[in-house]
Amino acid sequence: EIVLTQSPATLSLSPGERATLSCRASQSINSFLAWYQQKSGQAPRLLIYDSSNRATGIPARFSGSGSGTDFTLTISSLEPEDFAVYYCQQRTHWAKTTFGQGTRLEIK
Amino acid sequence: EVQLLESGGGLVQPGGSLRLSCAASGLSLSNYSMCWVRQSPAKGLEWVSGIIASGGSTYYADSVKGRFTISRDNSHKTLFLQMDSLRADDTAIYYCAKVYVEVSVHYYFYMDVWGKGTTVTVSS
Numbered sequence: 546e547i548v549l550t551q552s553p554a555t556l557s558l559s560p561g562e563r564a565t566l567s568c569r570a571s572q573s574i575n576s577f578l579a580w581y582q583q584k585s586g587q588a589p590r591l592l593i594y595d596s597s598n599r600a601t602g603i604p605a606r607f608s609g610s611g612s613g614t615d616f617t618l619t620i621s622s623l624e625p626e627d628f629a630v631y632y633c634q635q636r637t638h639w640a641k642t643t644f645g646q647g648t649r650l651e652i653k
Numbered sequence: 654e655v656q657l658l659e660s661g662g663g664l665v666q667p668g669g670s671l672r673l674s675c676a677a678s679g680l681s682l683s684n685y686s687m688c689w690v691r692q693s694p695a696k697g698l699e700w701v702s703g704i705i706a707s708g709g710s711t712y713y714a715d716s717v718k719g720r721f722t723i724s725r726d727n728s729h730k731t732l733f734l735q736m737d738s739l740r741a742d743d744t745a746i747y748y749c750a751k752v753y754v755e756v757s758v759h760y761y762f763y764m765d766v767w768g769k770g771t772t773v774t775v776s777s
Contacts, residue, residue, distance in 0.1 A: 579763045588748055588767035589698070594760055600753065601765070632698055634763065640712035642762045644698035 547571055549633050549645035557653040564620040566648045568633035573613045577637045580609055580618045583647075584629045592631075593618065620650075628652050655679040655766050657749050662771030669739050669775070675732040675749030675768055682706075683727040686752035688762055689734045691745035692770075699745070702734065703752070703762055717743075739775045746770040 548571040558564055568578065576596035581589035591600045593609035596616060606621045620627055633645040661673040673689070689701040702723040703712045711723050722735040732749050750764035 588750075588770060589764075590767075591753060591763060591765040594753060594755075594763045598755075601755070634698075636760075636762055640703060640714075640762070642700045644700070646697050 546641065547574060547635055547637060547643055549635055549643060551631075551633060551645040551648045553648060554646075555649045555651060557651050558623055559653045560623050560625055562623050564618075564623055564627070564650060566618040566631055566650070568611075568616040568618070568645050570614045570616075570635060574635045574637040576612045577635055578609075578611065578616050579634045579636070580607075581632045581634065582627075582629045583632065589632060623650075625652075655751065657751065657766060657768035659747065659749055659768045659771040662747060662773045664774045664776065665739055666777050667740060667775055670735070670737045671739065671773060673734040673736065673747055673749075673771060673773075675734075677730045677732065677751075680730075680751070681727070682725050682730050682732065685754065686759060686761060687723075687725065687732050688750050688752060688764055689721075689723060689732075690748045690750055690764065690767075691743075691773075692748070693745035695742070696745070700762060701747070704732070705761075706752075706759070736773070739773075741775050744773060744775050746772050 552567045580593040583589045597609045630647045636642045656678045686706045688703040720738045724733045748770045751766040753760045753763040753765040
């Protein structure tokens with residue numbers, strides 16, 4: 546099983562600041578990585594697919610990068626509604642998709 | 654607007670069974686691949702099962718293989734998850750979700766539309 550490790554566990558920033566979240570895979574996953582946002586009491590929301598592609602309707606302040614084992618989600622300028630938990634997900638092997646444990650982005 | 658609504662969760666004893674349903678509106682189930690994903694404090698997010706739009710092939714996580722069965726009723730726009738031989742570690746919120754499609758490309762198993770979830774508790 547491919548393990549995804551997200552860091553940091555918690556990130557404390559202020560609105561307007563830039564957020565950088567990391568996801569590292571236990572083996573190469575090419576670019577088969579997605580990012581989700583989850584707010585308290587809600588289901589996850591797909592932000593980025595295949596490492597760097599924004600899903601339909603996602604604001605341009607969200608961007609993704611990386612390939613192989615190291616990936617980054619960047620939020621260029623934090624809005625109040627961006628404070629949530631973020632998860633990465635890989636889909637390298639058919640029907641063996643896994644998620645990271647999450648990074649909590651909190652208001653400083 | 655596409656919406657998914659799960660039901661059927663509840664409290665069940667170890668070894669028991671439950672059948673979850675997911676009612677879809679705003680889309681034709683026969684055109685989209687669908688998944689069940691669960692979330693618990695202990696394990697986080699865990700993909701459970703998927704069913705492919707074309708042909709209806711089904712897939713399962715190793716942790717539920719042989720115990721859970723995914724199916725769909727296209728005419729009633731409903732996705733199901735039959736859960737048998739339930740164990741304490743199956744306790745979670747269960748979400749149904751639609752596989753992401755962009756420009757007719759199906760991105761198995763990224764998911765862009767999720768229901769609100771239904772809670773399953775396995776305990777004696």
